[in-house]
Amino acid sequence: MKLDRVTLAITGASGVQYGLRLLECLVAADIQVLVLISRAAQVVIATETELKMPGATAEQEQFLTDLYSAKDGQIRVFGREQWMSPVASGSGAPSAMVVCPCSTGSLSAIACGASNNLIERAADVALKERRQLILVPREAPYSEIHLEHMLKLTRMGAVVIPASPGFYNKPASVEDMIDFVVARILNQLGVEQTLMPRWGDDLIR
Template identity: 55%
Template sequence: MEDWRHQERICVAITGASGAAYGMRLVEVLLTAGTRVYLLISDAARIVCREELDLELPSTAETVTRFLTERFGAEPDLLSVYAQDNWFSPVASGSNAAQAMVVCPCSGGTLAAIAHGLSRNLIERAADVMLKEGLKLILVPRESPISTIHLENMLTLARMGVRILPASPGFYHRPQKIEDLVDFIVARILDQLGLPNRIGRRWGDGEVVPAAD
């Protein structure tokens, strides 16, 4: 089997927009690939995880780290979860920033905060670090319909080099279940991160390729 392990450090933030499955699946695939993941989960995202995934996350960052490491069968020390007020985490400073950050899903409020340089919590500060250091920042908004405010904030960020990747899955791969739609978006995120992946079928491929395991 092809070895596609990478040692990049990727920051993943899950906010309170609907679509927590996208963020959790992204974390799972990154950990499976041997990628170091810094995970930030907002309080609203915890509620969404419970409502959409029947996933009740433990109360502290340390226990969430252990819980998700076991849930995804990840290697020890690949995953680090940080509380929203942990200003001593690596992602809070450009001196030890991750190579890239993905906010998935990205709520309209988080989008606005990033576009206007707010740093009220660790997710917003980590995104601000990406911008000031000129590092890769990918936002996965999941709102519909999109207001003028959303569009203007997206345009502001796109002009800064931020990649806006809406959670809008395609259907040419003939999805058979919800997980196929989730994987479509996760695969596009991995493409933007420059990480090889074998999730789903690409346009022009003859057959569906199973996800990495």
């Protein structure tokens, strides 16, 4: 079945470039993206990028739509307590959710089923409905607490993809390193991508 909708949560870890690049690629693949941006993520976006992200969700939605030349309605942004949004219920949520980057605070809350905001609730829905949940943590080093949460979530069926770029593709820029991680996420989602060739593709063509 072709993926047509994805929930993308961007939380307050360093590495918002991964989440924004993933959003760009999903839009280019003609997938509707339901976007959740934490307050901490807005601070990180202002710190790590040149983007001037608005504070209100409606303005964020228009900003991202314009930034990535998305179709009308292709990007929907929901606030932290917008409980009537589709992602808050198993009957309306997409079949896949990605938290990218995933802060260790979000990792902890998701592992414990806290559901104190819409990001945590959306992840809880993905887990309870046995849907695809991909978490992209970016921290160094990982404490025992972080590792226990990742193990717990993996046992629940989530996929953990640390934001750890490889170097066998000989990256020539920061953008290449970002694309390495984003390509791995897209592969997990089953979305065709040309950011990075799959391992061994040159041997079977």
